[in-house]
Structure formats: structure tokens, C-alpha cells
Amino acid sequence: MPSSLELPQLEQNTLPHIQSGAPPALQTQALARPLPRDVQVWELHLDQPPPNAMQVLDRSEHARALRFVHDLHRNRYIAAHAWLRRILGSYLQRAPQDLQFVIGPYGKPELSQSEQASAETGPLHFNLSHSNDIALLAVSTDMAIGVDIEALRPGLPDATLATGVLTAAELAELEQLPAGQRTAVFFACWARKEACMKALGLGLALEPRRLHVGMTVQRQQVHLQQSHVPLDLARLPCRDGYAAALAGVGGFGRVTLQSxxxxxxxLN
Ligand SMILES: CC(C)(COP(=O)(O)OP(=O)(O)OC[C@H]1O[C@@H](n2cnc3c(N)ncnc32)[C@H](O)[C@@H]1OP(=O)(O)O)[C@@H](O)C(=O)NCCC(=O)NCCS
Known part of the structure; x- marks a missing residue:
């Protein structure tokens, strides 16, 4: 059963850098929701948070923010979750700080049932991924989705990582590639695997070696025992030095990138 995201109450002002001020006003201008089967993917720059970022987060998000050791990571987490709330609030015409989430059995956050039921605009599915200063937020009206963005890490994969996450056929494909292409191809493959794991809400509970996506496929259907319907899987364009992918349960239509x-x- 999903459990609530709420965590024990925090003392006020435990984060000294939290700015005070009135909570953001209800957003009056709604964002146009994706059409059925379509997906909107928002690119978020995490070093540019929305105004009043801390004030739209709930107690559990404040608590998570507190646990980061480095300010840089804390501030990026705050920015990602503030943008998430701002954007979903704009679709739903709800104040961002009022949105309630639940977490699935393997950690996937979703809008709560009551949130979905009370939304005059209809339900929304979303998934978030962040890497360094960039995040992607995918939004759909009628389909479970997963998105992943990965910064390419030079020197990877080493043998341990590659054999730990790739199928035998993928490993063979990787070894055929010129050495200079392996990092980019590996991370593109890994992003596609994670997008699948996230669309299903399973995360790493889905053993990556049991998920064959190939090394260089741009768009494909993936059939899994865990799912009654196939997953639609596509690479997403992203900035140099990153790889990104989107997966949707049952198949998606048009994918649009939003800024x-x-x-x-x-908001300013
Ligand atoms: C969910 C998971 C698969 C994604 O992890 P990740 O790539 O580190 O993180 P991402 O930024 O893509 O996604 C994190 C977001 O996905 C969402 N999420 C969390 N669990 C999820 C799940 N089970 N299904 C879908 N989405 C999930 C959350 O919104 C989370 O954001 P938050 O932490 O700010 O709330 C995670 O289980 C994980 O541990 N991945 C392993 C990473 C790894 O080992 N990489 C090495 C190989 S190169």
C-alpha cells in the first residue's frame, strides 16, 4: 500500500537560509495539459529555483533538504521540488504548497488519490529525474511514465558496473564499440533502463540485467513480465554530456519539450 510522504514535524526555522514571506498565491493561469497519450517534458535548471522555493515545500521535503551535507545538493533538491510543485500546481490550478503526494511501494511519488479526485482538470501522472544542475519532469494525463537523465561519467562503465547492469547481448554489443563511444552509449542505455524501471514504479527492484533494451535503439517497445502492457521507450534529446530517456506504459504519442x-x- 502507498504510504504518505508526511514525516514528523520539524521545528520552524531549522533551515537558516529559508526565506520568510507569504506563501505563493494560487496560480490563476493554468498550463495546457498534455492531450491523451502525449507527454510534456520540462527541462529544469536547478541553479535557477522559482521564487519562494522553500515555502512551497512540505515538512517531509524540508526534512530531506536538511539531510543534505552540501549546500549545493540541498539547493538543487529544493529547486527541483519547488519547480515540480509549481508546474503541477499550474496544471491543476492548485496552490503548489497544498499539493499532497503519496509514495508507492518502491518509492515512486504520485499525486495523492484525493488530489487527483479533487482536481477539476482531471488526473496527472508525472516523473522527475535530476543529474547535477539539470532535471527533467515528465507529465502525462493518462499513462504511467518514467524519465531519466544521466550525466556521462568518463571512465565508466568499468567491468563491474557493465556486468552488473547489462544483459549478455548488451555487453557483447558494448564490447564491439570503439572505446571512445562506450561511455556515451552505456549511459544512453542505462537512462533507457532506468526510465523503464521508473515508469513501472519499481526502481532498482527491477533487476537491470533482466531488462534488455539494447545499446543503440532510439525508440522501441519493451515487453516485461511485470507489466500487462508493453512499455514505449525513447531517447530524449538533451544537452551535451548527458543522456536521457522516456518510458510510458502502453505507448505514448507526441512528446514535447517545455522550458x-x-x-x-x-511567477516573478
Ligand atoms: C528510482 C531510481 C531508479 C532512480 O534513481 P536516480 O537515477 O539516482 O535518480 P533520478 O534523479 O533519475 O530519479 C529520482 C526521482 O525519481 C522519483 N522516484 C523515486 N523512486 C522512484 C521509483 N521507484 N519509480 C519511479 N520514480 C521514482 C523521485 O521523484 C525521485 O526524486 P526525489 O528523490 O527528488 O524525490 C533509484 O531507485 C536508484 O537507486 N537508482 C540507481 C542509481 C544507480 O545505481 N546508478 C548507477 C548506474 S550508472
């Missing part, structure tokens, strides 16, 4: 520029101007 927060206009939303950001409306």
Missing part, C-alpha cells in the same frame, strides 16, 4: 522560461516570468 520554464515563460512560467518563470509569470
Amino acid at each position: 520554464v522560461g515563460e512560467l518563470s516570468r509569470r
Whole structure:
């Protein structure tokens, strides 16, 4: 059963850098929701948080923010979750700080049932992924989705990582590649695997070596025992030095990339 994201109460002002001020006003201008089967993917720059970022987070998010050792990581977490709330709030025409989430049995956050039921605009599915200063937020109206972005890490994969996560056929494909291509191809493959794991809500409970996605496929259908319907899987364009992918249960239509520029101007 999903459990609530709520954590024990925190003392006020335990984060000294939290700015005070009135909570953000209800957003009046709704974002246009994706059409059925379509997916909107938002690119978020985590070193540019929305205004009043801390004030839209709930206690559990404050508690998580507190646990980061480095300010850089804390601030990026805050920015990612503030943008998540701002964007979902704009679709649902709800105040971002009022949104309630539940966590699935393997950690996947979703909007709560009551949130979905009370939304006059209809349900929303989302998934978030972050890497360094960039995050992707995928949004759909009618389909479980998973998104993943990975910064390429030079020198990887080493033998332990590759044999730990790739199928035998994928390993063979990787070994055929020129050495200079292996890092980018591996991380693109890994992003596609994680997007699948995240669409199903399973995370690493889905053993990556049992999930064959190949090394260089751009778009494909993946059939899994865990799912009654196939997963649609595609690479996503992203900035140099990163790999990204999107997976949707049952198959997606048009995928559009969104930037927060206009939303950001409306909030300022
Ligand atoms: C969910 C998981 C698969 C994604 O981890 P990740 O790549 O580190 O993180 P991402 O940024 O892509 O995704 C994290 C977000 O996905 C969401 N998420 C968490 N669990 C999830 C699940 N089971 N299913 C779908 N989404 C999930 C959350 O929104 C989370 O964001 P938050 O932590 O800010 O709340 C995680 O279980 C994991 O541990 N991955 C392993 C990473 C790893 O070992 N990499 C090495 C290989 S190169």
C-alpha cells in the first residue's frame, strides 16, 4: 500500500537560509495539459529555483533538504521540488504548497488519490529525474511514465558496473564499440533502463540485467513480465554530456519539450 510522504514535524526555522514571506498565491493561469497519450517534458535548471522555493515545500521535503551535507545538493533538491510543485500546481490550478503526494511501494511519488479526485482538470501522472544542475519532469494525463537523465561519467562503465547492469547481448554489443563511444552509449542505455524501471514504479527492484533494451535503439517497445502492457521507450534529446530517456506504459504519442522560461516570468 502507498504510504504518505508526511514525516514528523520539524521545528520552524531549522533551515537558516529559508526565506520568510507569504506563501505563493494560487496560480490563476493554468498550463495546457498534455492531450491523451502525449507527454510534456520540462527541462529544469536547478541553479535557477522559482521564487519562494522553500515555502512551497512540505515538512517531509524540508526534512530531506536538511539531510543534505552540501549546500549545493540541498539547493538543487529544493529547486527541483519547488519547480515540480509549481508546474503541477499550474496544471491543476492548485496552490503548489497544498499539493499532497503519496509514495508507492518502491518509492515512486504520485499525486495523492484525493488530489487527483479533487482536481477539476482531471488526473496527472508525472516523473522527475535530476543529474547535477539539470532535471527533467515528465507529465502525462493518462499513462504511467518514467524519465531519466544521466550525466556521462568518463571512465565508466568499468567491468563491474557493465556486468552488473547489462544483459549478455548488451555487453557483447558494448564490447564491439570503439572505446571512445562506450561511455556515451552505456549511459544512453542505462537512462533507457532506468526510465523503464521508473515508469513501472519499481526502481532498482527491477533487476537491470533482466531488462534488455539494447545499446543503440532510439525508440522501441519493451515487453516485461511485470507489466500487462508493453512499455514505449525513447531517447530524449538533451544537452551535451548527458543522456536521457522516456518510458510510458502502453505507448505514448507526441512528446514535447517545455522550458520554464515563460512560467518563470509569470511567477516573478
Ligand atoms: C528510482 C531510481 C531508479 C532512480 O534513481 P536516480 O537515477 O539516482 O535518480 P533520478 O534523479 O533519475 O530519479 C529520482 C526521482 O525519481 C522519483 N522516484 C523515486 N523512486 C522512484 C521509483 N521507484 N519509480 C519511479 N520514480 C521514482 C523521485 O521523484 C525521485 O526524486 P526525489 O528523490 O527528488 O524525490 C533509484 O531507485 C536508484 O537507486 N537508482 C540507481 C542509481 C544507480 O545505481 N546508478 C548507477 C548506474 S550508472
